[in-house]
Amino acid sequence: MSDYEPVALVTGAGSGIGAAVALALLSEGYRVVLAGRREERLRETLQRAGDRGTHAMAITCDVRDPDSVHALFEKMAETWGRLDVLFNNAGAGAPPVPMEELTFEQWRKVVDTNLTGPFLCTQEAFRLMKRQSPGGGRIINNGSISAHVPRPNSAPYTSTKHAVTGLTRSTSLDGRAFDIACGQIDIGNAATEMTAPMAAGVPQANGTVAAEPVMDVENVARAVVYMAGLPLDANVQFMTVMATTMPYIGRG
Numbered sequence: 001m002s003d004y005e006p007v008a009l010v011t012g013a014g015s016g017i018g019a020a021v022a023l024a025l026l027s028e029g030y031r032v033v034l035a036g037r038r039e040e041r042l043r044e045t046l047q048r049a050g051d052r053g054t055h056a057m058a059i060t061c062d063v064r065d066p067d068s069v070h071a072l073f074e075k076m077a078e079t080w081g082r083l084d085v086l087f088n089n090a091g092a093g094a095p096p097v098p099m100e101e102l103t104f105e106q107w108r109k110v111v112d113t114n115l116t117g118p119f120l121c122t123q124e125a126f127r128l129m130k131r132q133s134p135g136g137g138r139i140i141n142n143g144s145i146s147a148h149v150p151r152p153n154s155a156p157y158t159s160t161k162h163a164v165t166g167l168t169r170s171t172s173l174d175g176r177a178f179d180i181a182c183g184q185i186d187i188g189n190a191a192t193e194m195t196a197p198m199a200a201g202v203p204q205a206n207g208t209v210a211a212e213p214v215m216d217v218e219n220v221a222r223a224v225v226y227m228a229g230l231p232l233d234a235n236v237q238f239m240t241v242m243a244t245t246m247p248y249i250g251r252g
Contacts, residue, residue: 003011007080008228009033009072011063011121014041016192017142017220019048021087023051024221025228026052033076035061036090054249057088063090063117064109073124073186083134085228086125088118088164089142093194096153096203114160115167122171123184129180136179136232139170140224145188145240145248165238172237181235183227189244190217215243 001140008025008186012018013034013239021042025032026049034042034056044056051055057079061072076083094106111172132137164184171182189195191214201209222239227236242248 005031006084007031007033007076008085008087008088009076009083009121010033010034010089010126011117012198013045013058015045016188016194017190018089019045019216020217020221021089021224022056023049024218024225026056028225028229030085030228030242031080032056033072033080034058034062034128035072037062042057048175062099063121064112066108066120069117069120069124073121073128077128082137083125083128084137086121086137086139087142087224087228088121088139088169090117091144092143093154094156096102096151098153099155102156110156111160114157115163118167121195122167126175126180129175130178136181138228138230138232138235139171139175139180139182140227141171141182141184143168143186143238144185145186145242147184147186149248152205168238172235179232181230181232183221183236184238185220185227185236186238186240186242187220188219188240188248189214189245190241191215194216210247212247213243213245215241 008030010018010022013022014036020030022034025100036042047052059072062068063120092110094110112195122210141164143164144161148159168184223241
C-alpha cells in the first residue's frame with residue numbers, strides 16, 4: 001500500500017462480489033468509488049460501510065454507455081484527482097436456454113456489459129493513470145471460471161469471459177510502459193444472490209441436475225485486496241478462487 005490513501009473504483013458495487021470487494025477495500029484504507037446502475041443498491045453498500053462510508057462515494061453509471069463511463073471517471077478525477085485500482089466487476093448473464101433460442105438483444109446485453117463495459121472503463125483508466133502523479137495504477141478484471149470452461153447453455157456469458165482474458169493480457173502488455181498492471185480473478189461459486197439457485201441444483205455437463213457447494217464471498221474480497229495491494233512492480237496475472245469441492249476440476 002502507498003503512503004497516501006489510494007483510490008479504488010469498483011463497478012457493480014451495489015451487490016454481491018462488487019459490494020463485498022468495495023467494503024473490503026474501504027476497511028483496508030482505500031477511498032472507494034462505488035459505481036452501478038441502481039443508486040438505491042449503492043446506498044445500501046455505503047450504509048454497510050459504517051464510519052468508513054465517509055471515504056466512499058456512490059456514482060450511478062451504465063458501463064455499456066461510453067458517455068456514462070466518461071462522466072463517472074470525470075467525477076472521480078474532479079473529486080479525488082486520481083485512480084490507483086480499478087476493479088472491473090459489473091456483469092450480466094442471459095437465460096440458460098438452447099443457443100438457437102437466444103435473442104439478439106439477450107446476446108448484445110451480455111456482450112455490452114461483460115466485455116464492452118470493462119474495455120470502456122479500462123480506456124478511461126489508462127487516460128487518468130497516464131496523466132496523474134505519481135503515475136500508473138492497477139486494473140483487476142473479474143473473469144470467472146467461465147473464462148476457462150462453459151456451463152450448459154451459457155454461450156453469451158462464456159464467450160465474453162473468454163474475451164475478458166484477452167482484454168486482461170492486452171491491458172497488461174499495453175500498460176507495461178506506464179506502470180499500469182493488470183490481472184484477472186476467476187471466481188467459482190461465491191455465495192451471492194446470483195449463486196443462490198445452486199443449493200437447489202443446476203444443470204451439469206452430463207445432463208443431470210445437481211446441487212453445488214458455494215464459498216463465502218469474503219474469500220473473494222480478501223483475494224482482490226491482496227491483488228490490489230501489491231507494489232506496481234509485482235502482479236498477480238491470473239488467480240482462481242473457488243469453492244474447493246465444486247465440480248470444476250475433472251471431466252463433466
